[in-house]
Amino acid sequence: MSISLYQVSVPVFIKFLGNLSHILDKAATFASEKKIEQSVLLETRLYPNMFTFGRQLQRVTDHATSYSARLAGLPPPAFDISLTSIADYQALIKASIDFLSGIEAGQIDGQESREISIPRGTEVRIVQGQQHLLNNILPNFYFHLTAAYAILRNIGVEVGKQDFLGKS
Template structure:
């Protein structure tokens, strides 16, 4: 049985990015209320050797865009990772949503079995479906979870439903 990767990828990424926008919105309100500077938030890390808050958002967007390119074969424009404010991160997430919402189901037909190379040197070879399910989605949720954890670790009033349901929480 063939699976259209569109169904396994686009709706999940769109929902997760919308939920990330909700986390950012609620987290930003909390940090403003508490007088935490935007620059401090952008530099937050869960551990000294982890990359900062901004990287987490940028990586969600980069992975969504790069995965779209890998699966469809349509080259995606390079985006600089230079966001330094909540407004810039919101704009980045929204532009990624526009890109994903513009994807057509037909672009993904037959791509479930197509070979996708991954890893820094292309050493990982997976089918399109394996790539989405085994690397793309877990990586997406790793970075969304990190954003959630960064806000929670600083006292933001976010709950499990904020993570799971976003603005519908």
């Protein structure tokens, strides 16, 4: 049995963004209980040259939505959301899930060889749909998701493997 490009992307992104929203709820509770300013939490990082917690969250949503949009032949979404609080990041996650929920399998399936143009500064990188998903997007999506999770674990937020994986 084969699986489709849509099945290994959009529903996976939606599921893990939902899990991230749940984890973010736990982070908000932790910040409140420990009397930690949300801005401090959002600026926390594992190492000086790594992205902050807030930036990790942005990258997770960016990888999911931009890839899915480009593969479906749509422009990547630009969410007009100020990102200064946990509620703002929750709004970004919700907007990302809403955007992804509007993409249908027929827009993505069959696009494995589709050439996608990705602007990189003054250059444009051309990649193929399936190869880009498997070798770049999914690894980056999970990398930033894991880094965000690790930042919270590192400061003492009680999240575990089930929070990361969610319910099947």
